[in-house]
Amino acid sequence: MNIREMGKQGLKSSRIGLGCMGMSDFYGERNDVESIKVIHEALEKGITLLDTADMYGIGDNEELVGKAIKAKRNKVVLATKFAIVRQKxxxxxxxxxxPEYVKQACEASLKRLNTDNIDLYYMHRKDPKVEIEETVGAMAELVKEGKVRYLGLSEVNAQTLRRAHAVHPITALQTEYSLWTRDVEGEILDTCRELGIALVAYSPLGRGFLTGALTSKDDLAGGDYRHFNPRFAEENFQTNMAMVEEMRIYAKNLGHxxxxxxxxxxxxxxxxxxxIPGTKRLKYLNDNIKAADIKLTKEQVEKLENIIDTKKVKGLRYPAEFMNTVDL
Structure with a gap:
């Protein structure tokens, strides 16, 4: 797995990371034993970046990741997040x-992860009640204390990114980015590149839609939160699936x-x-890792963007009540 510099502050990471959220929450039944095997296999195959958050499983996912990496901490670029507060x-x-909650959340994450430092600590969402300078100022103190090595933000706009970076260098911006979610392109991505901030792309598989493995909503488990995602709604599903089917045929012609x-x-x-594609199954992990060896031509990239035309994608990427927490 190719290791690259992430941002301009010295952090290095594997080209592809592993999103661990679905191992504990949102995507149906849990299987912690298999999930730990997936994490171990990922590390053996050269993935170094593991992504979690304190809200995934309301702390359970951090505990799972901490357990999995206990004897392998030196192999891991450990990323977690704070800001979204849930109660069981x-x-x-x-x-x-x-600022008070930033420090409280960090201490709780360190304990659950069973580590004395976090490699990349993200603000998961911006709090409209708190100025970004106050939040990042508190995060910067964690860096000075040695509890956090690098700072990241998630789902913020270009202006917020600039203001944060002026307080303390931001290493990475995490946002949803895939063939059918390209909101970050333009001002936000341009700002990242101007400031030397890496982009960490979550849901690169469109929450599983772009895998082509789903044929209807009946394929989703009963507790799967995608039942409430607008792009999976009955009135949008078939339109979106038609594009994915065309993509499936194109991928097959390319041998993938x-x-x-x-x-x-x-x-x-x-x-x-x-x-950072997420999975809790070994087969899918190994399929995803092989993507690092595929070099698409400019023409192939453009062809894919024509197949998955964002203007034709039906449904918001989140339910409406959650859309007002992004791009702040």
Missing amino acids: GETARNINCS IPAQIAIAWVLAKGDDIFP
């Missing part, structure tokens, strides 16, 4: 980025599966972009 048994979510082509497209968009 409740569906409500709040955003808290106060759709998931690999979808990840390869993200990789082709720049050496400063690091996709």
